[in-house]
Structures are given as C-alpha cells and as structure tokens.
Amino acid sequence: IVDFIVGVLLMLIFIMPFFSTMVSVVTDKENKTGIIMKMMGLKPSVYWTVTYFIELAKTELYMLVIQIFGHNFGFKMFTFHEQFQFALMLFLFSNVLVIFSFFCSTFVSSTYTTVALSFLFITLSFSLGFVFIHFVYGFGGGLASSFTPFMIHPFWVFYRYLDGLAIMLFFNDFKGVALNLDNESQYLGSLFTTCFGLLVLHWFVWFFLWVYALNVLNVGDGTKQSPLFCLRKEYWDGLCGTGKAVEIKQGLTKVQLDAVPDIVNENAVASTGNPWDRPHDVESEHSRVVNSILEHDKGARIAVTGLHKVFGEGTRHKKVAVKCVSFGVQENECVGVLGHNGAGKTTTINMLTGLFAPSAGVAVVNGHNISEGFSPIYAEMAVCPQHDILWPKLTAKEHLEFFGQLKGFFKGALDDRVREALKQVNLMPFSNRYAGGYSGGMKRRLSMANALVGDPSVVFMDEPSTGLDPASKHQLWEVISSAKGQHKSMVLTTHSMEEADVLCDRIAIMASGEIQCVGAGYQLKRRFGKGYTFQISSSKDMSAIDEYVHSLFPSARILGEPIGGLAKYEVSRKDVVMSTVFSELTENVEKTEKLGITSWGIMETTLEEVFLKLAALADIFEHTEVTTLVKKDQSKSLACQISMLDSEAAAMESVQVPIVVGEEVKGEKRRKEKK
Numbered sequence: 093i094v095d096f097i098v099g100v101l102l103m104l105i106f107i108m109p110f111f112s113t114m115v116s117v118v119t120d121k122e123n124k125t126g127i128i129m130k131m132m133g134l135k136p137s138v139y140w141t142v143t144y145f146i147e148l149a150k151t152e153l154y155m156l157v158i159q160i161f162g163h164n165f166g167f168k169m170f171t172f173h174e175q176f177q178f179a180l181m182l183f184l185f186s187n188v189l190v191i192f193s194f195f196c197s198t199f200v201s202s203t204y205t206t207v208a209l210s211f212l213f214i215t216l217s218f219s220l221g222f223v224f225i226h227f228v229y230g231f232g233g234g235l236a237s238s239f240t241p242f243m244i245h246p247f248w249v250f251y252r253y254l255d256g257l258a259i260m261l262f263f264n265d266f267k268g269v270a271l272n273l274d275n276e277s278q279y280l281g282s283l284f285t286t287c288f289g290l291l292v293l294h295w296f297v298w299f300f301l302w303v304y305a306l307n308v309l310n311v312g313d314g315t316k317q318s319p320l321f322c323l324r325k326e327y328w329d330g331l332c333g334t335g336k337a338v339e340i341k342q343g344l345t346k347v348q349l350d351a352v353p354d355i356v357n358e359n360a361v362a363s364t365g366n367p368w369d370r371p372h373d374v375e376s377e378h379s380r381v382v383n384s385i386l387e388h389d390k391g392a393r394i395a396v397t398g399l400h401k402v403f404g405e406g407t408r409h410k411k412v413a414v415k416c417v418s419f420g421v422q423e424n425e426c427v428g429v430l431g432h433n434g435a436g437k438t439t440t441i442n443m444l445t446g447l448f449a450p451s452a453g454v455a456v457v458n459g460h461n462i463s464e465g466f467s468p469i470y471a472e473m474a475v476c477p478q479h480d481i482l483w484p485k486l487t488a489k490e491h492l493e494f495f496g497q498l499k500g501f502f503k504g505a506l507d508d509r510v511r512e513a514l515k516q517v518n519l520m521p522f523s524n525r526y527a528g529g530y531s532g533g534m535k536r537r538l539s540m541a542n543a544l545v546g547d548p549s550v551v552f553m554d555e556p557s558t559g560l561d562p563a564s565k566h567q568l569w570e571v572i573s574s575a576k577g578q579h580k581s582m583v584l585t586t587h588s589m590e591e592a593d594v595l596c597d598r599i600a601i602m603a604s605g606e607i608q609c610v611g612a613g614y615q616l617k618r619r620f621g622k623g624y625t626f627q628i629s630s631s632k633d634m635s636a637i638d639e640y641v642h643s644l645f646p647s648a649r650i651l652g653e654p655i656g657g658l659a660k661y662e663v664s665r666k667d668v669v670m671s672t673v674f675s676e677l678t679e680n681v682e683k684t685e686k687l688g689i690t691s692w693g694i695m696e697t698t699l700e701e702v703f704l705k706l707a708a709l710a711d712i713f714e715h716t717e718v719t720t721l722v723k724k725d726q727s728k729s730l731a732c733q734i735s736m737l738d739s740e741a742a743a744m745e746s747v748q749v750p751i752v753v754g755e756e757v758k759g760e761k762r763r764k765e766k767k
Contacts, residue, residue, distance in 0.1 A: 095168040099258030102169060103251050104218045105158060106185070109151040111210040113193035116147060118206040121197070128481045131445055132546065133471050133498040144190060151186040168261055169254075174272035177284050181253060184291050188246045191295055195302035198309060221248045225255050246294040253287040317465075344454065344461075349382045349397045352416055353452045356400070359412065370416075370607075377610045378418035385456055392456075393550055393581035394421035394444070399453035401439055401605075413439045415606040416453070426572070426582040428596030430589070432707055436605040437585040438478055441554050444583070445475050457550055474548035476556045478585075480535040484528025488519050488538050491527060492545045499546025513541040516571045518564065532559040540568060544575050551575070553584045557591055569594055589699040599699070601706050608706045613699055620705060621697025623665025625651075629658045632688030640687055644676060657690075668694070
C-alpha cells in the first residue's frame with residue numbers, strides 16, 4: 093500500500109519542473125534579457141536551443157535526485173522494475189515537460205501571473221489526471237481504447253505509465269511483476285511502448301505548436317509574425333542565420349507610404365472639424381523620406397514613414413500612442429527625438445527595435461523593411477534601452493565580451509574593444525565587479541558601452557544619460573560624439589535640451605504622439621522663438637518695470653506672472669540693439685535706481701523655450717483653452733497653429749530658413765564654431 097501511495101505522489105512530484113521552467117522563461121521575457129540579446133545580434137535559434145538544453149539539464153538533475161532518494165529509501169517504484177526502461181521514460185518525459193513549458197510560457201508575460209497559473213495548472217492536472225487514469229484502470233479494465241480521450245494531456249500520458257507501474261506491484265498475488273523491455277508487451281496493453289510512443293508524439297506536437305505560438309500569439313516578447321509566417325523563406329533564413337534577407341520590397345508605392353490611418357483623420361475631424369495634416373517642415377521631411385525609400389537611397393540608414401501605434405485595438409478604449417511619425421537618418425548623423433513623458437518617444441524606439449509591432453506605417457533600417465523580419469537588422473544594430481537590462485551576476489567585462497562576440501569580435505580584437513569601451517565610460521576600475529552591485533549611473537554607462545562595443549552601423553539610444561552625474565554625462569557625450577563619426581547612424585531620445593543641442597545634428601520634437609517640428613537646433617530656435625529672452629529683477633513696483641520694458645522693446649511679451657520681483661519677457665530680434673540696451677541699463681543709473689532694478693539679463697531663445705511652447709500648444713489641444721505661451725484656435729488644426737507660430741517667427745526675421753539635412757547641418761555648425 094505504501095509503495096502504491098508513493099507511485100501516486102510521484103505523479104505530482106515529477107511534474108514540478110514545469111513550474112520552474114515556466115518561471116525561468118517568463119522571467120527572461122519580463123526582464124527583457126532575452127529580447128536584448130536578440131536585438132544585439134543573437135540568432136533566435138541559438139537562444140532557444142541553449143535555453144532548452146539548460147532547462148533540460150535542470151529537469152534531468154531534478155529527476156536524478158528523486159531517483160537517488162527513492163533508491164536510498166527502498167521504494168519499490170524505483171527498485172522493483174527494470175531501471176533502464178524507467179530512466180529512459182524519465183528522460184523522454186523531461187524533454188516533453190520542457191517543450192510543453194515553453195509552449196505555455198508564450199501566453200504570459202508576468203512572473204507573478206506565471207507562479208499563480210503554474211501552481212493552479214499543476215494542481216488541476218494532478219487531481220483530474222489521477223481520477224481519470226485510475227478510473228480507467230479500476231473500472232475500465234485498463235483497455236487502451238478507454239485511455240484515448242485522456243491522452244491529449246502529456247502529464248496524463250505519464251500518469252498512465254506511473255499508475256500502471258504501481259498497479260503491477262499487486263500482480264501475481266500481491267508479489268508483483270517487474271516491468272522490463274522484454275515482458276512489457278504482455279502487461280497493460282504494452283504499457284511502456286504505448287506511453288513512450290505517445291510522449292514522442294507529444295514532443296513533436298508541442299514543439300510545432302510552440303514555434304507557431306511564439307511567432308503568432310506570443311505575449312510580451314517582441315513583434316508577432318503573420319499566421320502564415322512558416323511559408324516564407326525569409327523566416328527560415330533569419331531563424332537559422334543562412335542566406336540574405338530581402339531588401340526593400342519593390343512593391344512599396346507612394347500611395348502606401350503616404351497613407352494615413354482612418355482613426356487619425358476621424359479624431360482630427362472630431363476635434364477641429366478638419367482632416368489631420370502635418371506641419372510644413374514635418375511634411376517636407378516626410379516627402380524626403382518617401383523619396384529615399386522609393387529611390388532605394390543607400391545613404392538613408394533609417395527611413396520611417398507614417399509609423400503609427402494604437403494600443404487596445406479592437407476595444408472601446410483605444411489609445412493612439414504614436415501618430416504617423418516620419419523621419420530619416422543619414423549615415424554619420426544623429427537625430428534627436430525630444431518630448432515630455434508620454435509623448436511617444438520610447439514607443440517609437442520600441443517599434444523600430446522590434447519590441448512592438450506597428451499598427452501602420454513603414455520603417456526601413458539599413459535597407460531592410462521591419463515588416464519582413466528583424467534578424468538581418470539585429471546583425472547591424474545596437475540598442476541602449478531606457479531601463480538597464482543587465483545580468484546581476486556578470487561583471488562589466490563579461491557583459492562587453494558577450495556583446496562583442498555577438499557582433500563577431502574574438503580574441504585580440506575583442507580584448508582591445510572591451511578595454512577601450514571600459515576606459516571610455518570610466519568603468520575600468522570596476523571591470524571585475526558584478527553589475528548587480530553597480531550604482532544607477534554605472535549601470536547606465538555599462539548599457540551604453542554594451543551598445544557601442546560591437547561597432548554597429550545603427551544605434552538607438554533611449555535616454556542614455558538618465559541618472560548620470562555631470563562629469564559622467566559629459567564623458568558619455570564625448571563617447572557618443574566620437575562614435576557618431578564612425579559611419580554610424582544614431583537615434584537619440586532625451587529630456588535634456590542641452591544633450592540634444594550638443595549631440596544631435598537634427599532634432600524632432602514630439603508631443604501627443606506626433607512630430608511637431610524637425611530641423612537643426614539653431615533652426616528651431618530661430619523659427620519658433622521671437623529672438624531673445626529678457627529677464628529683469630526689481631525690488632519695487634513691477635507695473636512700472638513692465639512699462640519700462642515696453643518702452644525699450646515695444647514687442648515685448650511677458651512670460652508668466654512675475655515671481656519674487658523677477659519678470660521674463662519674449663523680445664523680438666528687430667527691437668534689440670545691444671549697444672542701446674547696455675547703454676540704457678548700465679549708464680542710466682538714475683533711472684535704474686528709481687525703478688529698483690537689481691539685475692537684468694538678455695539671452696538667445698533656448699531650445700527649452702521652443703520645446704515648452706510646442707508642448708503647451710499640444711497640451712491645450714488635449715485639455716485646456718489657453719496658456720501663458722500660446723492660445724488655442726478651435727477652428728484650426730494643431731499643425732496649422734504650429735505653422736502659424738513658425739511663420740510669425742520667420743516674418744520677424746524677414747528670412748525664410750530652409751530645412752537642411754546631413755552635411756548642410758554640419759557645415760552650419762562648423763561656421764558657427766569658426767565665428
């Protein structure tokens with residue numbers, strides 16, 4: 093009786109690795125360690141093969157420990173029957189257990205959910221399986237046909253085998269019959285052969301179902317393929333790393349590249365009564381990118397047109413996160429994407445790196461359309477994610493060696509690149525310390541080094557300097573600036589206006605999911621700023637100060653209410669003659685004392701002010717009617733009002749500033765540096 097009870101309990105004990113394998117795979121998915129390895133160039137087939145054998149080794153070790161335990165305690169389930177056939181069955185079941193865990197893991201993305209569902213699944217499988225299988229043995233006579241409805245579950249196939257072994261202990265007047273490969277055909281309908289064959293069939297069935305679910309139904313681990321992905325040669329080439337992926341499809345037309353999703357126009361009409369349109373400079377950028385795709389321009393490393401993302405599609409609570417974004421990046425160029433939290437910057441990067449599938453639009457990276465698969469793109473791409481994805485038990489040196497090898501560097505060349513990368517990010521003294529013990533700033537620098545160590549041609553950086561102290565931040569800027577000139581194309585998202593000014597050749601400002609303007613930093617300042625910001629402090633009546641400022645600058649517009657005797661004004665460039673301003677405010681001592689002026693300053697419009705003005709305009713379209721910076725006109729679209737701000741600035745300058753790209757921007761920067 094004790095040995096029979098042990099046999100029943102083994103049904104529960106032997107399936108416990110299902111829980112650990114599920115948690116391990118989903119933890120990798122939740123922490124993004126798996127996807128970051130693929131983004132850095134690791135082939136999916138290599139990743140899953142290694143993961144499979146690691147989980148299989150863990151499962152086999154668990155099975156071995158149970159067997160040793162059973163032998164030491166003399167349980168007949170382990171000692172009475174032939175050991176070879178028992179070990180062979182355990183080995184096969186371990187393989188089925190791992191592949192079945194892989195299949196189930198594709199439907200969950202949270203570790204906590206996995207823990208709860210795994211325990212529930214194991215408990216229900218054991219409870220129902222024991223009842224069904226034992227019922228067939230006890231009341232169905234153990235006929236093979238009686239088992240058929242229950243053999244759909246791999247656990248129940250193994251239960252049939254274990255319960256059969258336990259029942260055979262009562263054969264021959266309770267003396268028992270030992271099952272072996274010679275006599276197994278005589279008992280319980282060829283118990284071993286039948287269960288072994290069914291488990292082999294289960295392995296192949298769950299393997300193919302897992303591959304399909306991983307590509308079509310996968311949750312939380314990259315983009316999904318079409319239901320017929322397995323019929324495409326590009327998929328198998330990308331999976332196995334053979335052949336070359338097809339470059340930009342000839343079938344792309346201008347109509348497809350210019351298409352705007354219906355939901356965008358519907359929302360625009362509901363809000364303003366007018367169809368959605370882009371600001372004039374963004375429309376020019378869109379046209380340039382469309383032409384580069386149609387002409388297969390090799391210099392356009394990244395070409396994005398009409399990229400669109402809607403979360404909650406098919407539900408009543410749809411959220412447009414990214415709205416028809418278009419921009420291009422040339423070789424040796426860094427394009428910055430600025431925007432407040434929730435503007436759509438990270439979602440855009442996630443679509444371009446394969447973490448999310450776009451709802452609409454086209455994106456081409458190094459000549460490869462992202463809709464055709466990311467394997468050829470990942471081979472030439474690197475990512476510095478917004479949140480550090482590191483292994484706590486690996487050192488900085490080991491991280492860099494691993495990512496360097498993924499890009500094809502080995503031995504001496506790899507050692508040189510690792511050493512140089514550690515020096516550049518100032519981590520050489522800590523190269524042998526576990527990453528889990530690093531501070532937030534050190535982890536950020538290591539993430540940036542991971543992205544650059546393999547010399548990729550395309551780099552996506554999502555807020556790379558977040559959490560860094562000023563010294564480390566400027567050092568990282570030097571690393572990015574030096575890397576930019578090495579035939580790389582970079583996309584940088586940031587909240588730092590200074591960072592964008594220093595690193596980016598062109599800047600795109602996003603708000604409410606769409607690009608509001610694009611151009612070089614100095615262009616945006618001149619187009620969207622009136623010219624200067626004048627600030628003045630006084631210890632007396634601020635109304636008198638306001639009159640005085642307007643006497644100096646007739647077009648002055650106050651920026652917010654004065655606080656603590658400090659007032660800020662936006663001043664047109666045509667009203668400013670520096671010699672007159674300095675003369676009035678420094679030599680007219682009697683006037684300044686009478687007004688109580690304690691300090692004053694005048695400066696060029698900053699990128700931050702441009703950003704705040706555009707963000708405020710987008711914000712009032714979503715929430716309020718007016719702000720201190722801009723006013724909302726319900727009859728005009730957002731793009732129209734942005735263009736009005738732009739035209740106003742251009743009219744004050746009496747110069748129409750052209751939109752420049754690539755080398756023209758760099759030429760302007762060099763001219764400014766010479767001055």
